[in-house]
Amino acid sequence: MHRNFAVMAALTVGMVSSAAFAAPRGSYKWTDDSLQNAVYVAPNPAAVSHVIYLNNCKPNGCQLKPGQNNATTNTSTIPQSNSVVQPFTGSDATWNAVVQCVKQTYADFDVQIVTERPTSGNYHMAIVAGTPGNVQQGNGVLGVSPFSCGYISNAISFTFANLISNDVDEICWTVSQETAHSWGLDHKYDNRDPMTYLETGPTRKSFQNAAGVCGEYNARQCSCSYQGTGTAKMNSYAVIMQTFGSSAPDTVPPSVTITFPTEGTQVNAGFPVKTTVTDDRTVEKVTFKLDGAEIKTLTDAPFNFQAPTNLGQGKHKVEVTAVDRGGNATTSTVNVTFGTVCTDDSECTTDGEVCVEGHCVAGPSSEGGLGTPCEANSDCVSGQCAEDSSNSYCVESCDTAASACPSGFACLGDGASGVCWPSNGDGGGCSTSGNHGASLLVLGLGAILITRKRRRA
Incomplete structure (x- = not known):
């Protein structure tokens, strides 16, 4: 969401008066206008990247091209033409403080903040540099991000930090807000939360684990319908926790149930293996083995498999192992028989x-x-x-x-x-x-x- 930063008076925490602001702060950029007022869709855990790459565009700027959002190819729906975001002009000390602040803001969540570009995999790229004109945005815009009522994979968000190159808290707040926009979070009418427009409240914002109304300078209905609160309210902390999970050590292993075949089942060659796999956070992968030999590994539900068609006569051991992001593993086994066991x-x-x-x-x-x-x-x-x-x-x-x-x-x-x-x-x-x-x-x-x-x- 775009933000400018003029305020006129300090206001009370949580609920504030719109009379205190000199000018509106703009609006975020929908990836598809038809998504407005849509139901928020929580992402498939397997599709979520837990990496936020903070890019200060040093030393030569960040080259971007217009197109569908893809941080790995420097493609974004924000710029209207090939663009270069100028390098961050703040000091190294300011940059290091911003990085630590963003880490602190996301400390409760299973998110990794990095300042070196990942060499593989998906990631969110938060550009923290330049000015709005670098990507054809209007004057006074402090940040902007693509937005939909859901998680945008490989998104690029923008914090135009050269406008306020020595203000650590303001840059940190903006980075936190713009990254979260790309995960489907609207503005929140709560001056303690990074999703707010309101300059009052604590200078170091934190995601509030409480449902609150959406809005910029005035309360309004949320642009998305969130689980449990609809368009009336949004809990920014809960939405981010649902997306990434907790940063606390994961000590709970997955649950694995082989629903078919069951113990002692007489099977045919090529029989299906059906499972129910759950985890308190994220299932990383599920592997099917037959008689100790790996047949297939899946990383996305449904975790169902098919046995080989060249099955030998006799008893066979079906083994399904689930592993979560914390490396915890659970294995479930059943024994089946293939061979002539009936004539009628x-x-x-x-x-x-x-x-x-x-x-x-x-x-x-x-x-x-x-x-x-x-x-x-x-x-x-x-x-x-x-x-x-x-x-x-x-x-x-x-x-x-x-x-x-x-x-x-x-x-x-x-x-x-x-x-x-x-x-x-x-x-x-x-x-x-x-x-x-x-x-x-x-x-x-x-x-x-x-x-x-x-x-x-």
Whole structure:
């Protein structure tokens, strides 16, 4: 948000009179005007960078180009043309004090303040240098940032520190406000908080862990609808804590539950592994191992996997390990069996299971079982949802030569590969269809085209 810095009188903490200010301070720059009054969207923890790079543009200035926000390529929605922000003109002592102040302001949060440009990864770049004219902003503007009702990855914020090159607290306040704007924080009508326009209150501002009304010189509705307070109020501390988590040591490990398969399950080759993983802060990664061999690692939810299709006969150990940002790890294991364990539905001991290809699997009477309606692979215990021109059902893989589907189902497919599909007993021919996997042309059923939906990791 733009800020200028003329004040006329000291005001009381928290609630103030608008009569004390000589001029308005402008407005922040929306990345998309249609986002105004939108619901604040908390970022996916995996997409959040915890690094703020304070750039004083020394020794030769900061070269920027207009475009979508990307600190790693010096691209920003703020300048209207290729621009150079002039180096910070304050003393080294002032710069070091500003850095320490920003660190103190963000001390409660899991944020790393650096003054050397990261060589890899994502980061927020806070330019602390130059004047507003360097990026085509109006006179008197002390800071500006891109803004939306959510987290802007790799954003660049601007504090035009050469206007006040020896005022540590004013520069620190502005840096704190502009960085937070890029994470979806509005102005707060509280002169203790860095998100305020109000010059009164403490010179060293701190994020207040209390919901308060938004506004510049007068209270107003917030520009975004925040969780728990709507457009009536905003808790700047809570929003930042939700985004980055606490700076306190992380001693709590993640929670991992393997929801499928369960202990002792009889599985087919290529069986899905479904999990529920949570952490009090951020899950860094989740790894699936089978019999001690790593199969896949995911860094983003949902943390679901698929076993190899070349599974050997016998017992197998499924192992899922989650690691959080603090390095805490939790592992959950189940033991499963692959091999011929049934020749008929009656040999399956779990209610609702049917026999497919010598294995007991969830049947039509089980949620997500064979032949139950589905919209996506995740709806099915098997991890496979297939569709024809009018229906979608959960399916199981089968060998077309074995005729091993349960009663009421036919193995439809091309060559040896197929799926068990609801049938009235008629035979069928089949074909394949490119990227969608097996596609079956069922003869005797009005030439229905059945397509297995693409799996999603």
